[in-house]
Amino acid sequence: MILTLPIDSVLPEVIAALRATGRAVLQAPPGAGKTTRVPLAILEAGLTKGRIVMLEPRRLAARAAAERMAATLGEEVGQTVGYRVRGASAVSKSTRIEVVTEGILTRMLQSAPELPDIGVVIFDEFHERSLNADLGLALCLEVAGALRDDLMLVAMSATLDAAPVAALMEAPVITSEGRSFEVTPRWLDRPLGRERFEEAVANLVLKAISEEQGSALVFLPGEGEIRRVETLLRRQVPPDCHVAPLFGAMDFKAQRAAILPAATGRKIVLATSIAETSLTIEGITIVVDGGRARRAQFDPTSSMSRLVTEKVTRAEATQRAGRAGRLTAGVAYKLWTRGEEGALMAFPPAEIEVADLTGFALELALWGARADELCFVTPPHEGRLAEARAVLQMLSALDETGRITAHGRTLARLPLHPRLAHMVALGGPSAPMLAAILAERDPLRGAPVDLALRRDAVLGNRASGEANAATIARIRQETKRLARGQAGTGPDGLGILAALAYPDRVGLRRKGDEPRYVLSGGKGAVMAGHDPMAGARLLVATDLDGDPREARIRQAATLTEAELRETFADQIGWHEVCEWSRRDGRVLTRKQERFGALVLADRIWSVAPDDQVALAMLEGVRQLGLNPRAAATRFLARARLMPAPFPDFSIEHLEETLEDWLLPHLRGVRSTADWKNFDMLVALTARLTWDETQAMERIAPAHFETPLGRRVPIDYSTAQPSIEIRLQEVFGVTQHPTVAGRPLQLSLLSPARRPVQVTTDLPGFWKSSYADVRKEMRGRYPRHPWPEDPTVADPTVRAKPRGT
Known part of the structure; x- marks a missing residue:
């Protein structure tokens, strides 16, 4: 018997909207069943003879959704329902519903813009606003408007701010109310104190499993936090509780094991945001939300993306809590207080707002359109898009006019960041392995920065640091896939290969004892002084921490000047x-x-x-x-x-x-x-x-000319222009001198050049104060003239002869 889900009540509305307009925006809470029910309903309604393609943000979710739909039909995956993700697929000629990761749709569109044999494109979990989903929707809208008016489009999400998306798509909004089962939220009584994050999460998990029945899903920001919480819990959980990590870097078998129900007892799944959407983990009735999320954020000061850990948004918290109510009533424990929840941001930023736009810019160039010619829910920032185009021109993927080159088309066909694709396209036989290493997280924990150590670990040689077996296995698998069809005739040294990918991160050691480097792109970088590579004159920094002032080198390869000159001869010159x-x-x-x-x-x-x-x-x-x-x-x-x-x-x-x-x-x-x-x-x-x-x-004027013809410099440094002049030198002056329409301030000096009066009204001084000054000065300077009426006396700077 098929279980009734909340989404079932609105499926007729979805079908009607698609019949009427070919578009729909569907809002449905976690657990409503939209991922598995909507594609099957569209297939059953016979809306299209073409395939139904549904996008999922992650490989695990894509495969899981395909398996659940196939099980509903009583079939194996690859018959009516199949999937395609990077590195794996299960499709056949009879496949009508194909679940793919978002990048697959972009490749479909670039290869055949008309999307032949495809009748419906469904964007599941569109609230995650990935770069590929935004680009895919923009391209599909253009295709539907110019080439395929019969192409149907559906955007689905649990926490989507639907109005902007509906306006862009010109589509009705359909809402499925309520989740399958009630989820009771439980907040902290008081904010966290000085307790370490991992310890606080572990304690909250122990509290949750002691108070509630069933298995628990614990949300943590990344693998590092998962491993630390796992270590803490394994020492304290009851024997019947099995702790299972779940994160994107795990191989598919380990991921699958994490989402299956425990054979016996209870399960505690420690997961990243990979478990937020489209996954049903059997037996989960408890969610413990650590309240943090890790996002890739582009740093314009360093032209690099770096991972940052931030508080979850309210939308993410709602999505996470909903995991507890997929199959039965549940409880959501939150590592924050009820009051703190109100301060959370409503929605996470769209990836187009914060991510590296280099690959996005390449796809736009391959499509032959500018960003402002397409319809985006959130348009990309033009300044950062210009920076991305500059990187592509540096890689010769775009010409000076911004149009894609033949080399750029080659890069777009490779499932890699354009930098790594450039290296694989031009490099020797070692390029695919290095690209796989650089595309993955560091396979060696605690190792020195030398990239050669990572290569040796992948090759099976002993290397410094703690090797991550799962990561190395993925690198080896990806190396094989990338090596197919790669000519491998270019330079093959580790350093020069890295320089092909990062020509702006070739580092030259500065003079001095500290291992500081200037990078070819103009930034600065520093290495730990104890690192074995600290003495290298030339290197290529393949991983930096993104510090805007002076980035710390986390991975690098040494480079010889001969290699640099040979490979980049056309870019080296005298200035x-x-x-x-x-x-x-x-x-x-x-x-x-x-x-x-x-x-x-x-x-x-x-x-x-x-x-x-x-x-x-x-x-x-x-x-x-x-x-x-x-x-x-x-x-x-x-x-x-x-x-x-x-x-x-x-x-x-x-x-x-x-x-x-x-x-x-x-x-x-x-x-x-x-x-x-x-x-x-x-x-x-x-x-x-x-x-x-x-x-x-x-x-x-620069000077005041006295009645005797002497030029006295005027001081303009104060608010009132002024001069210093001996009092006898202005005898006979009956009109006060002015400068720039203002009275000139006169500092009248004694014969000994000491100030006796400051005035801006010389006639007034003669009439009033002069008599007192004359009385005092006559006794002090008897040899100098002190006439009773100075207005009719002759100016002078001389003293009377002795005896007169």
């Missing part, structure tokens, strides 16, 4: 370098032989053109800042008092326009010392026309 060096504080003029940012040879360039030296010095000026000496400072102060229209002499504007006014005057200036001694007054005054110069001398 005339004239640039400002912040470290040396001067303009350096060199002739350098370069590969990217690496300097392989360096010579003095003694005849660098003066204009290039001046231009390089201009960069030094930007770093050092403007350095006006006293005369230039006075000039700038005067210029700022000039009314509009007048050239802008603000420091900000001068710094923005250095090329216009300073560059022509930098001949002979090459260093920090030269710049400190440089007087920019000539360059500043050269900005003015003759009329502007005259206006400035008239409105904001």
Whole structure:
């Protein structure tokens, strides 16, 4: 008897929507049965004579879904229902429903855009928003609009934000309410303290299995956490509890064993997000959610993707909890408080927002379309897409116009990242093995960085570090698959093969004791000083930690300069370098032989053109800042008092326009010392026309001319322009002098040049304070004139002759 599932009640709506519009978006909670029921319902309804292709995000889920549907029909996999995943398939001429991983659909579309013999494409678990799923939907929508108006499309998910997808597809949303059985959530009473994550998870698992019956599914971010929790639990769980890891890097037999019910007793499955979707693990009534997820995140500062561990989103937590209610009522234990749940993000980011877009950009180029010409739920970031295209041009996969080359088409056919595909296409017989090693997680734990150790482990030779047998087995299998049809006539050294894949990560050791490297792409990298490879002059960094300041090298291969020169001869050349060096504080003029940012040879360039030296010095000026000496400072102060229209002499504007006014005057200036001694007054005054110069001398003159004809410099450094002048020198002056429309501040000095009065109103001073000053000064300086009426006296700087 076939078990009734919640999805069954909405299947007529799905069929009706496909008959009417050819499109549908289906929302169904975990355990509703959409993965196995919908394809069979479409087949039974006879909507299409073509095959029904359903996409799954993971190989295990694809095979499991195919097996369950085949069992429903009472058949073997490969008859009516089959599957195709990387490295394995079970299909025949009679296959009508084909479950595939998402990358398989992309290959189908690129090989035959019309999708002949395919009538329906179902995107299962679309909420995961993988790059391949987003691209596959965009391509299918274009095919349906331009080539196949009969192509039916269905997007299905448990936690999908359906509105944007439905709008993009122009499809109705169909919702299946309720899950098969109730799942009771249980949160922590208080937030986690200082307890280690793995210990906290293990303790929560022990609590869960002591309180509830049935088997448990425990969600952890990765293999490392799974292994540590496994070690803790094996010491403490009851004898009837079997602990089973489940993660993507395991071989299929071990994965299958993890999802089958325990022969006796209870099972505790420690799983990554691989168990979130499309898997029914027999006997599970308990979910323990560690509340963390590991995602690949592209780091634009290092041009690399790296794995980051983050809190789960509410959508992921809902999906995980639903695993407990697939076959009976269950309980979901959560490693966070109820209050903390409200702070979780609603949905995880789409992979198109955070992942490396190099392979995506290659697929777009192969399709012959720009991203903005296709319909994406989330369009890719144009800046990161441009970076991906730059990598493809570096690999000769795209030409200078961005169109795919013949070599690019070759790379697209290989089931590898374009970097590794480039290496396999051009490398020798060892290239497939190295590609398989680099595509997998590190097969050696705790080993030095040398990539040769990984190769030796795969070849069966003894190597430093702890070998992961399952990973090595996968690498060997993948090596055989990649080696089929590979010519293997190119370079075969480990280092040069790695350089083919990562031409921007060839590292040249910097001078000094520390093993620090500059990479050909311009980034910096560092290696542990105790590593046996720390003395290598040239290497290729195949794995870095993504640190934006200075990445740590985790895997690398040594490289000889002869190998580099032979393979990249067309990219190595001499360059005339004239640039400002912040470290040396001067303009350096060199002739350098370069590969990217690496300097392989360096010579003095003694005849660098003066204009290039001046231009390089201009960069030094930007770093050092403007350095006006006293005369230039006075000039700038005067210029700022000039009314509009007048050239802008603000420091900000001068710094923005250095090329216009300073560059022509930098001949002979090459260093920090030269710049400190440089007087920019000539360059500043050269900005003015003759009329502007005259206006400035008239409105904001540099000097005040006294009645005796002496020129006194005006100080413009304060808010009020001022001069210092002996009091006797302004006898007879009855109108206060002005500058730029303001009174000139006069600091009146005694014969001994000490201040006696500061004024901006000289006539007022004569009328008021002068009498008191005269009374005091006559006794102190009797030989100097102190007339009763200074307004009619002659100016003087002389003393009276002795005896007068």
